[in-house]
Amino acid sequence: MSGKEPNAIELRDVEKSFGITKVIQTINLKVAQGERHALIGPNGAGKSTTFNLISGYMKPTSGSIQLRGEEIAGLRPFQINRRGLSRSFQVTNVFGNMTVWENLRCAVLWATGQRYAFWKNIDKLPEVRERTARILEDIHLVGRRDVPAGLLTYAEQRALEIGITIAGGANVILLDEPTAGMSHAETERAVSLIRRLTEGRTLLIVEHDMSVVFGLADRISVLVYGQVIASGTPEEIRGNPKVKEAYLGEEAA
Amino acid sequence: MRDITVSAAPPPPALADKLKFYGIWVGVALILLLLPKILSSGGSLTTFSLIGISIIFALSYNILLGQTGMLSFGHAVYYGLGGFLAIHAINFIVGHKFPIPLPLVPMIGGATGLFFAALIGWVSTQRSGTAFAMISLGLAELVASSALILRSFFGGEAGVSANRTKLLKVFDWNFGPQIQIYYLVAAWTLVAVIAMYALTRTPLGRMCNAVRDNPERVQFVGYDPHVIRYLAFCFAGFFAGIAGALAAINFEIANSAYLGAVQSGTVLFAAYIGGIGFFIGPIVGAIFVTFLSLGLSDVTPVWQLYFGLFFIAVVMFAPGGITGLLMMHRPLLKGGTMLRVLPSYAVALLPTLAMVIGLMLAIESTVHYTVNPSENPHIRAFGIPFNAASPLTWAAALALIVVGFALARLSWRRVGHAWDEALTTARQNGVAA
Numbered sequence: 001m002s003g004k005e006p007n008a009i010e011l012r013d014v015e016k017s018f019g020i021t022k023v024i025q026t027i028n029l030k031v032a033q034g035e036r037h038a039l040i041g042p043n044g045a046g047k048s049t050t051f052n053l054i055s056g057y058m059k060p061t062s063g064s065i066q067l068r069g070e071e072i073a074g075l076r077p078f079q080i081n082r083r084g085l086s087r088s089f090q091v092t093n094v095f096g097n098m099t100v101w102e103n104l105r106c107a108v109l110w111a112t113g114q115r116y117a118f119w120k121n122i123d124k125l126p127e128v129r130e131r132t133a134r135i136l137e138d139i140h141l142v143g144r145r146d147v148p149a150g151l152l153t154y155a156e157q158r159a160l161e162i163g164i165t166i167a168g169g170a171n172v173i174l175l176d177e178p179t180a181g182m183s184h185a186e187t188e189r190a191v192s193l194i195r196r197l198t199e200g201r202t203l204l205i206v207e208h209d210m211s212v213v214f215g216l217a218d219r220i221s222v223l224v225y226g227q228v229i230a231s232g233t234p235e236e237i238r239g240n241p242k243v244k245e246a247y248l249g250e251e252a253a
Numbered sequence: 254m255r256d257i258t259v260s261a262a263p264p265p266p267a268l269a270d271k272l273k274f275y276g277i278w279v280g281v282a283l284i285l286l287l288l289p290k291i292l293s294s295g296g297s298l299t300t301f302s303l304i305g306i307s308i309i310f311a312l313s314y315n316i317l318l319g320q321t322g323m324l325s326f327g328h329a330v331y332y333g334l335g336g337f338l339a340i341h342a343i344n345f346i347v348g349h350k351f352p353i354p355l356p357l358v359p360m361i362g363g364a365t366g367l368f369f370a371a372l373i374g375w376v377s378t379q380r381s382g383t384a385f386a387m388i389s390l391g392l393a394e395l396v397a398s399s400a401l402i403l404r405s406f407f408g409g410e411a412g413v414s415a416n417r418t419k420l421l422k423v424f425d426w427n428f429g430p431q432i433q434i435y436y437l438v439a440a441w442t443l444v445a446v447i448a449m450y451a452l453t454r455t456p457l458g459r460m461c462n463a464v465r466d467n468p469e470r471v472q473f474v475g476y477d478p479h480v481i482r483y484l485a486f487c488f489a490g491f492f493a494g495i496a497g498a499l500a501a502i503n504f505e506i507a508n509s510a511y512l513g514a515v516q517s518g519t520v521l522f523a524a525y526i527g528g529i530g531f532f533i534g535p536i537v538g539a540i541f542v543t544f545l546s547l548g549l550s551d552v553t554p555v556w557q558l559y560f561g562l563f564f565i566a567v568v569m570f571a572p573g574g575i576t577g578l579l580m581m582h583r584p585l586l587k588g589g590t591m592l593r594v595l596p597s598y599a600v601a602l603l604p605t606l607a608m609v610i611g612l613m614l615a616i617e618s619t620v621h622y623t624v625n626p627s628e629n630p631h632i633r634a635f636g637i638p639f640n641a642a643s644p645l646t647w648a649a650a651l652a653l654i655v656v657g658f659a660l661a662r663l664s665w666r667r668v669g670h671a672w673d674e675a676l677t678t679a680r681q682n683g684v685a686a
Contacts, residue, residue: 055473077472087473095466101263106463110475114456116484122454123265133262142261168474 006069008033008172008202009054009085014063014073016046016053016226023049025226026063031219033068033171036203038213041223042246047206048090050223051176054204055087056080067172082110086170090177090206092157096150100141100160103149105132107167131167138197139163155186159193166197173198175205179212191216214238222246278447285439289432298431299503304543305435305442306499311523311535312449313492318521319529320453321485322465323378324386327393328493328520333512334369334396335362335494336501337407343415343502354421355428359441359498366494370487378482381468385482393517400509412508415501428502438499445492450532452488461485519546522560526567528574537575552635555620559613588679597664597671604660611653614639618646 009031016024024046031037039047052058054065056077065073072080095103105122108131114120122128136142139159144152149160162178178194179187191212194203207213213220214234221231224246230237237243266274289298310332317323339362346353377388400407407413418429426433452458460481463471468478501507510516519542527538545563549556571578585591617634618641630642639646 076477078475078477081473081475089470093467093470095463095470097466098462102459102462106459106471107474109456109460116457116460116476116480118452118455118457118484118488120455121451122456122459125456129262137261145261145263164470164474 005033006066007031008035008068009204010064010066010069011050011054012064012066014050014053014065015061016049016058017061023226024053024060027223027226027228029221029228029231031172031202031204033202034200036198036205036216036218038217038220039204039206039223040208040210040213040220045223046226047223048176049226051087051174051204051206054080055085055174081168081170084170085172085174086165086168087174088161088165088176088178090180092154092161094149094157094160094164097148099146099148100152101132101136101145103160104135104163104167107164108132108135108169111168131169135163135167138166139193155182155190158182158190162190162193162197166201170201172202172204175203175207177206177208179207179209187212282443285443288439289435293432295431298435300543300547302431302435302438302499302503303547304540305438306496306503307520307523307539307543308442308536309445309492309499310496310520311527311539312446312532313489313496314520315524315529315532315535316449316452316461316485316489316492318524319531319534320458320465321381321461321482322468323381323482323485325389325489325517326386326514326521327389327391327396327517328489329512329514329516330373330393330396331366331370331490331493332497332500332516332520333400333507333509335366335497336507336511337413337497338362338365338494339498339501340413340415340505340507341406343417343420344413347416347419352421354423355417355502356423356437356440358420358502359495362498362501363491363495366497367487367491370490370493374483374486374490378486379479381464381478381482393512393514397509397512397514400512407509408507410509412506414506417502417505434503438503441495441499445495446536449488449492453532457481457484522564526564526574528576528578528580530573531576531580534574534576541575553617554624555616558616562612584679585675588675588682590675590679590682593675593678594668594671597668601661601664601668604657604664606657607653608657608661611650611655611657614646614650615654617641618650 007030009029011027011029014024014027015022027046027050029039029050039050041047049058053060053073056072056075056079059074063073064071067080067083067085070083072083072085075083095106098106105128108128112125112127112131114125114128136145139162141152141156141159141163144156149157152160158178158181162175165175166173175194179190182190187209194205195216205213205216207216217234219232220234220237221228222237222240222243223229229246230240230243232240288301292298292301310328314325314328317325317328339358342358342361343355345351346358373392377385377392401409417434418427420428428434428437453461460471460476463474463476464478464481464485471478471481497507497511500511523538523542524535525538526542527536528534545560546556549559553559567574573581582591585594613634617632621628621630621632621641630640631638632641633639
């Protein structure tokens with residue numbers, strides 16, 4: 001172990017049960033730092049639950065979850081977020097009555113050390129202002145800056161969702177189906193956006209669109225019935241007979 | 254790259270905007286200063302004082318409801334405790350001859366509100382929504398009932414009184430005359446309003462809005478929604494305490510009604526009727542509700558019934574409150590299409606008014622028969638005499654309600670069409686909605 005960089009995310013024997021129903025059977029998963037890692041699997045395999053466990057939205061029944069070598073299992077979501085992990089949601093989850101600008105600004109406040117300050121004028125914080133402006137520029141919503149988030153188009157809301165996720169400057173980014181429901185052109189734009197914004201960071205992504213997965217990911221893990229049945233490079237996953245049988249079917253052959 | 258970031262941010266306010274902004278505050282201060290010169294009767298000074306107190310209280314309530322999305326049924330607890338502590342403080346200061354002048358006493362009320370909010374809030378703000386609402390209701394009942402039990406502190410039914418004129422004088426003012434109380438309330442109102450406005454412009458204030466919109470997501474941008482709700486609750490308690498202390502100073506008494514459900518309900522009404530979505534909403538609501546309760550109670554014994562009906566009407570037809578209704582017209586005004594909807598309003602007003610009058614006639618007649626059936630049926634309501642026993646009155650009431658309702662429905666539909674057209678044209682004229 002000594003001298004070796006710890007993994008960005010490491011799940012060891014993580015289990016999750018709701019009552020007597022075991023949703024996650026013992027997951028073991030490693031995501032190295034700087035890696036773009038895709039988590040794929042059929043519906044109900046436990047991909048979103050895995051995200052919920054890593055991000056603190058749910059507590060694991062047992063097992064260990066480490067963020068850069070630090071144990072985070074059982075911590076609250078905001079504690080995990082402050083340790084440098086940020087996630088997006090499959091169903092758009094923004095601040096609907098607030099403008100695009102305010103949405104992004106809320107997402108940079110903690111990272112710029114504002115905490116719960118009630119003695120500072122929010123408009124007189126140059127660092128907050130500049131970082132918010134940069135994110136706004138990055139997600140190409142400058143023209144929609146003053147529009148309430150609830151009135152954006154679906155694709156714009158998805159872009160804002162990603163913007164909020166990366167705005168805090170987290171090193172580890174979890175994206176839950178960022179291109180779900182998008183047209184082909186929108187998906188392409190979203191993928192190039194994700195590629196650009198996660199440069200130099202670690203990305204764990206859940207995605208159903210195989211062209212996105214194989215185009216974006218350095219490594220892929222396959223989750224079936226709450227267990228990781230294979231983990232490897234796109235080529236290895238493509239050639240893995242267990243994966244073919246369980247998930248990819250004929251089309252991958 | 255730097256140019257891009259700068260242009261992506263909203264432009265800093267121009268000099269004209271800044272002047273306008275500070276001009277408004279200076280204007281408000283001037284109005285508060287000159288108001289007693291124009292309307293100097295004792296009655297209107299009392300009314301203005303009550304309005305000022307009500308404004309602080311309603312704005313403090315809106316820190317919870319409008320800003321942070323917490324529905325409280327027990328906000329009067331902090332108002333009332335602030336009031337009681339202020340009265341006890343006055344008596345204590347007078348008794349010990351402490352050199353503390355009356356204008357500082359509201360601070361004691363604020364500290365009391367803050368203390369109890371800080372004490373109770375940590376538990377009650379764990380959850381928002383129904384759980385918070387229920388806890389606030391339970392606590393309000395608890396405190397209100399203990400006010401009747403702990404007689405030594407709350408003074409039982411009679412309450413506790415104090416003499417506000419015996420404290421240290423400032424500039425030769427002893428705060429006996431109502432005009433001096435008016436200026437005391439006005440100054441505190443201005444300071445509290447500015448402070449509460451400034452609060453909305455801070456990182457905490459913005460995160461309160463985020464918690465209101467989506468507490469779940471707040472957790473994933475590094476904030477604990479519970480802490481945000483708790484801090485908002487503390488601020489709300491602090492300003493409610495100031496309002497309560499001012500009320501106690503104004504009446505020179507604090508009693509259990511200060512803490513009660515009616516007081517908690519009234520502040521909810523005021524904030525909601527004014528419009529919780531805008532900072533000035535509760536101010537408008539506080540002014541309106543104070544005038545309404547003072548005015549209506551003079552002309553009809555069942556003024557609370559009208560009050561309730563009005564509240565229901567606002568919740569159903571204008572959830573944005575009075576301010577929301579007014580703000581709705583902004584794009585039309587800017588787009589120059591306001592004149593297109595005004596005629597349809599005029600048309601709709603007539604049957605609506607007829608319906609309301611029919612309803613009032615029916616209510617007043619019914620009240621007459623339930624409250625004092627054996628008395629003279631020639632009664633007055635809103636200054637208008639009529640015969641509650643005459644079948645003609647009943648027929649007129651029924652006709653007004655039925656015909657008024659039918660025509661009002663039609664005419665309001667017309668208003669809707671006129672609206673859509675006016676808004677579309679306004680948008681074509683280049684006004685962003």
